[in-house]
Amino acid sequence: EAEVAQSPRYKITEKSQAVAFWCDPISGHATLYWYRQILGQGPELLVQFQDESVVDDSQLPKDRFSAERLKGVDSTLKIQPAELGDSAMYLCASSSPGTGAYEQYFGPGTRLTVT
Amino acid sequence: DQQVKQNSPSLSVQEGRISILNCDYTNSMFDYFLWYKKYPAEGPTFLISISSIKDKNEDGRFTVFLNKSAKHLSLHIVPSQPGDSAVYFCAAVPGSRNDMRFGAGTRLTVKP
Numbered sequence: 001e002a003e004v005a006q007s008p009r010y011k012i013t014e015k016s017q018a019v020a021f022w023c024d025p026i027s028g029h030a031t032l033y034w035y036r037q038i039l040g041q042g043p044e045l046l047v048q049f050q051d052e053s054v055v056d057d058s059q060l061p062k063d064r065f066s067a068e069r070l071k072g073v074d075s076t077l078k079i080q081p082a083e084l085g086d087s088a089m090y091l092c093a094s095s096s097p098g099t100g101a102y103e104q105y106f107g108p109g110t111r112l113t114v115t
Numbered sequence: 116d117q118q119v120k121q122n123s124p125s126l127s128v129q130e131g132r133i134s135i136l137n138c139d140y141t142n143s144m145f146d147y148f149l150w151y152k153k154y155p156a157e158g159p160t161f162l163i164s165i166s167s168i169k170d171k172n173e174d175g176r177f178t179v180f181l182n183k184s185a186k187h188l189s190l191h192i193v194p195s196q197p198g199d200s201a202v203y204f205c206a207a208v209p210g211s212r213n214d215m216r217f218g219a220g221t222r223l224t225v226k227p
Contacts (some may be wrong), residue, residue: 004158042119042204042217043159056214091158102147102208104215106158 002026004107006092012113018080021110025074025094031055033104034067034077035091045089049075082114118142119207121218129226134192136221138205141186145207145216150179152192153202153220162203163190195225 005024013019025032030051035043046065048056051072060067064083069075079086089111093104120139128134131133138148146167151159165172165188172179178191192199205218 040124041219042121042206044217046135048214093158102149102215103161103164106151106160108158110155 002015004092004105006110008092008110009108010111010113012115013082015114018078019082019085019112020078021076021090021092021112022077023075023092023107025092026096026105029096029105030072030096030099031095032069032075033093033095034075037089037091037094037109038090038107046077046114079112084114087112087114117219118145118189119205119216119218121203121205121221122200124219125222125224127210127224127226128195131194132196134190134199134223134225136190136192136203136223138190138203138218139186139187140188140207141210142207142216143186146210147208148179148181148188149206149208149215150177151204151217152199153204159204176227192214192223197225197227198223199223 007022019038032045032049036046038045046060047067048070052069089105089109091109093106095104118141148199149164150162152162153159163179164175165181170181180187202220202222204220206215208215
C-alpha cells in the first residue's frame with residue numbers, strides 16, 4: 001500500500017540552529033500539505049502545495065519557516081533559526097481528487113525537540 | 116480561533132460496548148466532515164467522512180451522525196474493540212477549498 005514518507009522521524013536540535021524535514025507524498029498525489037501538531041492539539045496547516053505551487057501559506061511563520069516543492073513531487077520544510085516553541089510533531093500529508101473528497105493521507109511525522 | 120472543538124480529551128469504554136465521540140463546530144461554511152484515527156508514533160489515518168447533505172454515514176462498526184442545526188457531529192463505534200484504542204480527531208472542510216480544520220482530539224481507551 002502506498003504511503004507518505006517522512007524523514008527524519010525524530011530530530012533534536014538546539015535553539016538558533018537550522019533544521020529541515022523531508023516528505024515524499026504518495027505517487028501521483030498533486031496536493032501536498034505540511035502540518036504542525038503541538039502536544040494536546042490537533043494538526044494545524046502550515047502550507048499547502050498544488051504541484052510545485054504554493055496554494056496557502058497564510059499560517060506559515062515566514063520569518064523563520066520556508067517550504068519548497070521544486071519538481072512538484074517531494075518537499076522540504078525548513079526552520080531557521082529554531083526556537084523552543086517550535087517543538088512539535090511536523091506532519092506531511094498528500095491528496096488527490098481521485099482518492100475521495102477531501103481525504104488526506106498522512107505520513108508518520110517528524111518529532112522535533114528544540115533545546 | 117478554534118472552529119472545531121472536541122470537548123472530551125479522553126473516553127474509556129468496556130470492550131463490546133458503544134463508544135460515542137463528539138465534535139462541535141462554529142463555522143457554518145464547513146460542508147464536509149471527517150474523522151481520523153491516530154496511533155502513537157504514526158500519522159493520522161482516515162476513518163470515515165460525511166457530507167453536509169447527509170445526516171448519517173455508516174461503515175461497518177463506525178457510524179458518523181451530523182446535526183447541522185446544532186453544528187454537532189458524533190462518531191459511534193459499535194461494538195468497541197481494544198484495537199480501537201487511539202486518539203480520534205474530528206476535522207471539517209469548507210466547500211470552497213481543502214482547508215481542513217482539526218479538533219484537539221479525544222483519546223479513546225477500550226478496556227478488555
